Amino acid sequence: MADPLIVTRRFKAPRERVWAAWTRPEDFAAWFGTEAVEVPPATVSLDVRTGGAWSAEMHLPDGDTVHWFGEYTEVDPPHRLAFTMNDDPAAPPYPEPVVVEFREMDGGTEMRLTQPRGDFSDEEMEEMRASYQGFFDTMEKLLASRGADGGA
Template sequence: MSVGLTITRTIAAPPERVFAAWTRPEDFSVWFGGAAIHVPPETVVMDVRVGGRWTAVMRVPDGSAIYWHGRYTEVDPPRRLAFTMDDDPAADTVEPVVVTFAPAAGGTEMRLTQPRDDLTNAQLAQTLLGYNAFFDTMELLLSGRD
């Protein structure tokens, strides 16, 4: 896998709960996109098993929509989740995003690794900003302060 970016966060919740935030549509729709982007819960479909597909629609502030899709390549609750991710309906990305969950002081160490694929340096920098906004929202969700 050509690593594009790695983000590590400690989330104040047990690994089972953080893993669930990635695999339960009602949680995923809250944090995916961060505070600025709406993901209608009814657009999130998750068949969380190896080979299962997932979809989600982001409604961005300018009124446009981003249609995300992919498939799960590894599902090992609550330790590891790997899935492909693409916003091009005609594409089927091969290299997965990998998220690991490990017990840590104060909760769970969550590490996301995303392949570079064909992203430019500017796109990678924007992706990093986006994920950090998403994970800020996830932290609020899992702390009960949302």
């Protein structure tokens, strides 16, 4: 089995707050896709329970729209979240989930995302890594701006 993509980030926010960034539609819409991509909150649906569906639309700067969707395969708040994801409705669901783990650490939370390699090329894996880093840069700003409790 090929090596998965692993991205680890540390945030100066409580684990519950980082978890909420993944599981509250208004937070998810704010960071998913970076500041350059619009994710209208009305397009985000997160049924955060094992077997629950999620979906979101990314409106790209070039005018294209990407329709993301998947299913939660594991929900263990605020420790672990696993979900499938796809942007091609004609394709079967991707069998291996993306896993996000949240670990308390001094002064905040360590978040580790693991995405299976699947049939992605080395170049595609590096593009995904860069995309996730951009997403999580935006998440870091969100967490700093809304504070520990998620309020404005």
